Amino acid sequence: MIELDATDREILRALTRDATQSAGALGRRLGLSQPQAWRRIARLTEAGVIRRRRLVLDREKLGFGxxxxxxxxxxxxxxxxxxxxxxxxxxxxxxxxxxxxxxxxxxxxxxxxxxxxxxxxxxxxxxxxxxxxxxxxxxxxxxxxxxxxxxx
Missing domain, CATH: 3.30.70.920 (Lrp/AsnC effector binding domain/regulation of amino acid metabolism (RAM) domain)
Known part of the structure; x- marks a missing residue:
C-alpha cells in the first residue's frame, strides 16, 4: 500500500471527476507546478493506484436505454x-x-x-x-x- 498525502488525495478526486485534465491545469487548481503535478500522477500510476483512464460513454445517447x-x-x-x-x-x-x-x-x-x-x-x-x-x-x-x- 502506498502512502497518500492530502495533495495525492486531491489529485485523485480531481481525476475521478475529469480524467482528461492536463497536469498543468491540475497543478494550477492545486497550487502545484505542472512538473510537480505530473510527477505525482506518474508516481500514483507506477504504484498502481491509477490503473488506467477510460472513456465513459452515454449509453442512452448511443441508443441503449x-x-x-x-x-x-x-x-x-x-x-x-x-x-x-x-x-x-x-x-x-x-x-x-x-x-x-x-x-x-x-x-x-x-x-x-x-x-x-x-x-x-x-x-x-x-x-x-x-x-x-x-x-x-x-x-x-x-x-x-x-x-x-x-x-x-
Whole structure:
C-alpha cells in the first residue's frame, strides 16, 4: 500500500471527476507546478493506484436505454469450466462487465440493450444458450448515481 498525502488525495478526486485534465491545469487548481503535478500522477500510476483512464460513454445517447444487472447461476458446475463460460459471455457485445461472485449466483453481468424486447432477445438467444448457463435473475436499473470511491 502506498502512502497518500492530502495533495495525492486531491489529485485523485480531481481525476475521478475529469480524467482528461492536463497536469498543468491540475497543478494550477492545486497550487502545484505542472512538473510537480505530473510527477505525482506518474508516481500514483507506477504504484498502481491509477490503473488506467477510460472513456465513459452515454449509453442512452448511443441508443441503449436499458441497463440490467443479471445474476447467472451455472447449471452444471464441474462440467463446464468457468473459463469457457467467461470467454463465451465476454464475446457478447451487450455484456459490459462480467464479475465472478460469491453468493446465490456465480456471475453478475452488466448488460445493455436498446429496450426491454431487445434485452429479452439478448437473454434468450445469447446468454441462456451459453455453456453451463442455468438460473438467472434480472434487475433493471431505473436510475444510476455515480459516487466517487473511498479516497479518504
Amino acid at each position: 436499458v441497463t440490467v444487472f443479471l445474476g447467472v447461476k451455472l447449471a452444471t458446475k464441474g462440467r463446464v469450466s468457468l473459463e469457457d463460460f467467461e470467454r463465451a459471455v465476454s464475446a457478447i457485445p451487450e455484456v459490459q462487465t462480467v464479475e465472478h461472485v460469491l453468493g446465490l449466483f456465480d456471475y453478475r453481468l452488466k448488460v445493455v440493450a436498446r429496450d426491454l424486447p431487445d434485452f429479452e432477445r439478448v437473454l434468450r438467444r445469447r446468454i441462456m444458450t451459453l455453456p453451463g448457463a442455468g438460473d438467472v435473475e434480472a434487475n433493471v436499473i431505473l436510475s444510476e448515481e455515480r459516487l466517487q470511491g473511498p479516497i479518504g
